[in-house]
Amino acid sequence: MMSLHLVVPDGIDDPARASGGNVYDGRLRDGLTGLGWEVVEHAVSGPWPWPDAAATAALSAALDAVPDGALVLVDGLVASASPAVLVPAARRLALGVLVHLPLGVDVPAARAAEREVLLAARTVVATSAWTREWLRHHYVLATVHAAPPGVDRAPVAAGSGTGGALLGVGRASRAKGYDVLAAALEMLDDLPWSCTWVGRVDEVDPVTAGRGRIDLAGPLAPGLLAERYDAADLLVLPSRGETYGMVVTEALARGVPVLASDVGGVREALGQTSDGQLPGLLVAPGDPRALAAGLRLWLTDADFRATLRVSALDRRTDLAGWDTTVARVLEALPTPTPTLRGARP
Known part of the structure; x- marks a missing residue:
């Protein structure tokens, strides 16, 4: 059985905290599980995307608990402002970063830290082609994979009949x-x-x-x-x-x-x-x-x-449905390895 450690903000299943990123993370988890993957979810609390000391420590502890060489996908909301945690982790883990919204879009001062994280990762997955091109242009990344969100089929809306x-x-x-x-x-x-x-x-x-x-x-x-x-x-x-x-x-x-x-x-x-x-x-x-x-x-x-x-x-x-999204993420994931250069002794 293939295994993936998925690191996400806490509360992705909370309806009161619904967001596109939370829905995406949950559907990815469920889709991989449906394909027979073991998905180990690490929900990390904190004032993301700008973590305080406690949140940074929680993220570090979550990654420290992952075995060397394991396949890990971290939500960019958690990862992108934390190079001090992510860069060392990338030396011993098959690390990927899932980018919904680049921090640098709204906060140019965050670009250096975000670029450092993404350069250290073995794969970068963007949730739209627009995000992929933004990352390529601003961070000069050689490869970014795009896996746009899917959508569930639904009945045609009845509407009001008036257009209003x-x-x-x-x-x-x-x-x-x-x-x-x-x-x-x-x-x-x-x-x-x-x-x-x-x-x-x-x-x-x-x-x-x-x-x-x-x-x-x-x-x-x-x-x-x-x-x-x-x-x-x-x-x-x-x-x-x-x-x-x-x-x-x-x-x-x-x-x-x-x-x-x-x-x-x-x-x-x-x-x-x-x-x-x-x-x-x-x-x-x-x-x-x-x-x-x-x-x-x-x-x-x-x-x-x-x-x-x-x-x-x-x-x-x-x-496209969510099955297409999951398939595109799977194509982008790095191969887990028993040991990686820089792994802990």
Whole structure:
């Protein structure tokens, strides 16, 4: 039986702490287990990505417990700011790093440490082609493997029948552009619409939270979230940055078109139909007027809505599942060895 030690932030299965990275880590673990792998999960607590002394010690202890030469895959959220722990560990372990969001994207000061970690690893797996190219360009890495998230097939959404049911999914934060959406919707008071936002709301100030008549549903269990997707006509993703955007493919899996910011890997997740059309609309990030214009077009033009629905249904047919993601990660994993240079005596 093949064995993998998977080092992840604690709480990846906690619905209240749902994130794309947590879902990815859990689906990878479950997919490998389903293929007969022994997956030893090491959940490390700490203020990631910037660990304190206690978190660094916990990470070091977790890796010290792994036998020499063993195959290890560490979530970049845990690894990338900890070269003092990861670089020595890489000398005795078949170490890979799974990068969801490079720390250096938002914090250039972190790039030196992150690059040191990734250069020491025997393999680097990025969760989107956009992330792979970013790492190659900024860190001059010879090889980075891309394993984008999969998506589960789902029934075609019923929608509202009017086009006015809007849905946002993710943490209600500035990074996800919640404030941009609230401001955009204020410009559409002359039109009929409803908007639900599913996700944590702890980063939303009371003033912003009260704007735009948005229903803040908070985190929802998978079954309840599926009900919100089924009722939606359009997914809105106004993020200021995304390495992929798993909610995009979750919507498309139900034939729901997407209106999103044209940032990072969102265009990759959105993809194209068989005849080269976008199953949604992309607008400039951080621009409420641009988002409002896109929403107004959707809400007022029935032919436009019908075209995007057809495109979303077309794109739905060729979305990759999580089995493809797991297979791509497997192809990227290094071969475990009994001993490695620099292993402990």
